[in-house]
Amino acid sequence: MANNILEDREKRYNRIVELLYKYNLPILCGKINYPGNNKNTKEAQIAFLVLKEYIEQEFKDIIIHSEILKGQDGQSIIGVLKTDPLEAKKRAVYIEERNKIGRIFDIDIYDNKGYPIERGSVGRDRRSCIICGKDTIECMRTNRHSKEEILSKINSIIMDNDIS
C-alpha cells in the first residue's frame, strides 16, 4: 500500500487519540470503504457526502464536536459523542445497514479508552463480502475477487444510490 495512505491513517489515528484525551468520551470515525490507491475519486466523494449527512442526522442529539479530515486515505468524519459507546455503535450499525450504500460505509466507534466497539457487541456478525456474500476475510485471504471487480462493484453501488 502506498506510504502516504498509511501516513494519512496514522495522522487520523493520532487525531482520535488527541480527542480522547481532550474529551474523555466515545469517538466516532466514519469513512468510505474504498479500495485502491486513489481514494478521492468522484464516486468516493459522492459517497462521503451521503455518509456525512447520515451521520449528522443520526447523531445530532449527541455529537458535541465534529471535524472532517481529508487526505490520501480519502475523507473521514470524526465526532465526539456524549453517549454510551454501545448506544453509539447501534446507531452506527443502523446507518451501515439501512440501505444499499450503507454497505460501503465504515463507521467505527471507540470507547473513552480508545478501544473499538466490535459489531458482535451489538449482536451483529462480521460483514459479508460485497461481491459473493461469503466471509469477507476469507475472500481477501484467497484473493477471490480482483481489485477491479471490487472497485467497479463499489462504484456502481454509489452511482445507483437513490439519494432521497
Ligand SMILES: [Zn+2]
Ligand atoms: Zn467474496
